[in-house]
Amino acid sequence: MDLKVNPIDADFISAQSRADYHRRSLLGLWRKAVRHPATRHQFPAGAAQPTLADIPSAWGTVGVRDVYDHLEHLNSSALPEAGRSCPGSDVILSAEGTARTTRILIGTHEEILYNACFDGKAYCLSGITSGDRVLVLGGSGTWLVDDCNFYALSRTACTIIPVRDYRRGGEIAEIMRALRATAILGSLGALLPLLTYLELRDLTYPGITHIVQGREFLSRQLRWRLVQRFGADLSFHSVFQTPDHGAVGFQCPSCGPGEYHLHEGLIYAELCPRDDDSATELVISNLHRSRMPVVRLRTGDYAVWADPEGCCPCGLTSRRIRILDRTSDDE
Numbered sequence: 260m261d262l263k264v265n266p267i268d269a270d271f272i273s274a275q276s277r278a279d280y281h282r283r284s285l286l287g288l289w290r291k292a293v294r295h296p297a298t299r300h301q302f303p304a305g306a307a308q309p310t311l312a313d314i315p316s317a318w319g320t321v322g323v324r325d326v327y328d329h330l331e332h333l334n335s336s337a338l339p340e341a342g343r344s345c346p347g348s349d350v351i352l353s354a355e356g357t358a359r360t361t362r363i364l365i366g367t368h369e370e371i372l373y374n375a376c377f378d379g380k381a382y383c384l385s386g387i388t389s390g391d392r393v394l395v396l397g398g399s400g401t402w403l404v405d406d407c408n409f410y411a412l413s414r415t416a417c418t419i420i421p422v423r424d425y426r427r428g429g430e431i432a433e434i435m436r437a438l439r440a441t442a443i444l445g446s447l448g449a450l451l452p453l454l455t456y457l458e459l460r461d462l463t464y465p466g467i468t469h470i471v472q473g474r475e476f477l478s479r480q481l482r483w484r485l486v487q488r489f490g491a492d493l494s495f496h497s498v499f500q501t502p503d504h505g506a507v508g509f510q511c512p513s514c515g516p517g518e519y520h521l522h523e524g525l526i527y528a529e530l531c532p533r534d535d536d537s538a539t540e541l542v543i544s545n546l547h548r549s550r551m552p553v554v555r556l557r558t559g560d561y562a563v564w565a566d567p568e569g570c571c572p573c574g575l576t577s578r579r580i581r582i583l584d585r586t587s588d589d590e
Contacts, residue, residue, distance in 0.1 A: 264524045265376075265524075266376050266377045266379070266380040266522070266524055266525075267380060268524070269522070269523060269524025269525075269577070270520075270523075270524075270575040270576050270577050271576060272524070272576070273576070274523070274568065274569045274576060274578060277523045277524070278527070279311065281523075281526075281527030281544060281546070282311050282312075282314050282315070282527070283311065284527075284544075284546040285314045285315065285318065285527070285544060285546065285554065286309060286310075286311060286314045287546075288546055288552055288554065289309060289314065289317065289318070290308075301321045301322070302321055303320065303321075306320075315529060315544075315555065318554055318555050319555065349365055349366070349367060349550065350365070350366055350367065350368055350371055350406075364502060364503075364551060365550040365551050366548050366549075366550050366551065367549060367550065370547060370548050370549070370550075371406060371407060371410075372410055373525075373547060374407060374505040374506050374525065374547070375407045375408075375410040375411040375414070375506075376411070376414065377411075377505075377506035377522045377524070377525050378407055378408070378411035378498065378500060378506045379410070379411040379412065379413070379414025379415060380414070380509065380522075381411075381498040381499075381500075381506065381508075381509035381510075381522075382411055382412055382414070382415050382444075382471065382498070383414070383415050384509055384510065384511060385469070385471045385496035385497075385498065385509075385510070386442075386469050386494065386496060387412070387415045387417050387442055387444075387469070387471070388415060388416075388417065389415065389416035389417055390417075390441075391415070391417040391418065391441045391442045392417065392418040392420055392438060392439055392440045392441050392442070393412055393417050393418065393419055393420060393440070393441070393442045393443070393444050394420045394422060394431070394434070394435055394438075394440040394442070394443045394444070394445075394467075395408055395409070395412070395419060395420065395421050395422060395444045395445065396422050396425040396431070396443065396444065396445030396446070396449035396450065396453070397421060397422060397423055397424075397425065397445070397449075407500075408444065409421065412444070417442075420434065420435075420438050420440055422434065425445060425448075425449035425450075425452060425453070426452050427452065428452035428453045428454075428455055428456030428457075429456050431452070431453045431456075432453060432456055432457060432462065432464070435453075435464060435466075435467075436464065436466075439466060440466060440467060441466055441467060441468055441469075442467060442468060442469050442470070442471065443467055443469075443470045443471070444470075444471045444472075445472065446472055446473050446475060447472055447473075447475045447477065447481070450470070450472070450485070454484060454485060454488060457488045458484070458487075458488065462488070463487075463488055463489070463490070464488065464489060465489060465490040465492075466489075467489040467490075467493060468492060468493065468494065469493065469494040469495070469496060470485065470489075470493065470494075470495050470496070471495075471496045471497070471498060472495070472496075472497055472498075473497065473498060473499070473500065474497060474498070474499040474500075474507075474508070474519070474560075474582065475497075476517075477495060477497075482495065496510060497510055497519075498510070499519045501558065503553065503556060504526065504543045504545055504553055504556060504558065505525065505526070505545050505547075505548075505553070506522045506525055506526075507519070507521065507522060507526060507528075507543065507558075508520055508521050508522060508580070509522065511571060511573040511575060512573060513571055513572045513573045514565075514579065515565070515581070517581050517582040517583070518565045518579050518580070518581045518582075519579065519580055519582070520571065520575055520577040520578070520579050521577050521578055521579070521580060522577070523577045523578065525545060525547060526543050526544065526545045526553075527543070527544040527545075527546075528541060528542070528543050528544075528578075528580070529541075529542045529543075529544075529555070530542070530562060530563065530564065530580070538561040538583065538584070539561065539562060539563060540557060540558065540559070540560065540561055540562070541557075541558040541560045541561075541562045541580065541582075542555050542556065542557055542558065543555075543556055543558060544556070559585055560582050560583075560584075560585055561582070561583045561584045561585070562580045562581060562582050562583060563580065563581050563583060564578065564579070564580060564581075565579040565580055565581040566578055566579035
């Protein structure tokens with residue numbers, strides 16, 4: 260499989276070929292890190308070289324299981340300037356971590372754009388087309404997710420209406436009407452100020468036809484409230500992405516509640532048992548980052564395989580997971 264596989268093409272490569280590609284990538288990074296002066300102390304002295312079959316468990320032996328291990332030593336194993344696989348400027352962006360603390364992520368511009376290609380695929384499958392005017396509800400800082408969203412949406416050829424501070428419900432409502440928005444992209448938290456403003460003034464706006472949010476549970480009550488403001492034809496779609504892992508998953512028409520196809524051209528996903536074997540947690544590797552590779556990084560999501568063989572009725576071969584629950588920030 261080519262290093263920069265087209266996001267759509269990835270769904271027509273066999274599942275085994277995708278898995279072998281990612282395992283080879285994990286093995287290659289191991290060989291670099293075991294020789295790097297900043298990381299080689301992490302590896303057991305005299306330990307045998309891992310094989311393709313046991314490379315995921317080998318990474319587990321050096322403690323790569325959470326975001327802090329990932330940030331502390333894997334960034335040091337990046338290629339030196341002379342051997343950069345992704346030339347260009349570094350991009351330093353803030354990201355909210357699992358413990359609700361602001362952290363720094365480093366990547367190249369090319370890496371961000373490649374990740375956005377997979378997000379763009381997810382938006383296309385969510386129903387966003389070139390005829391849409393998408394109201395993007397962003398934060399007030401410089402966030403990785405905002406930077407990716409604009410480029411990802413450009414893959415659909417839609418018109419993008421960026422809002423830098425979602426907390427101003429009245430101003431957002433005016434922008435939405437004046438620019439005739441047809442879709443909204445934002446987290447559930449970002450939707451609430453706009454929804455509250457419309458409810459308090461008993462306003463409606465039937466121009467919005469679909470809302471795309473992140474991997475968040477949309478309650479029946481909140482869905483009903485949104486339909487009351489935007490109309491009975493409103494449709495809801497979800498995409499799965501995090502600042503740490505990048506693009507993770509997307510939904511097709513055959514996906515049930517909490518189900519996502521994985522972006523297996525970009526990430527390698529494992530379902531790892533908890534210590535008490537009561538559930539399996541989604542653990543992700545994304546080695547398409549020369550500055551900060553993601554190696555077996557926990558997501559905090561408990562999940563099971565919904566389609567481990569990649570035989571979805573929609574015709575895509577990317578495996579599907581079903582999210583069951585989320586761990587607390589303290590775990």
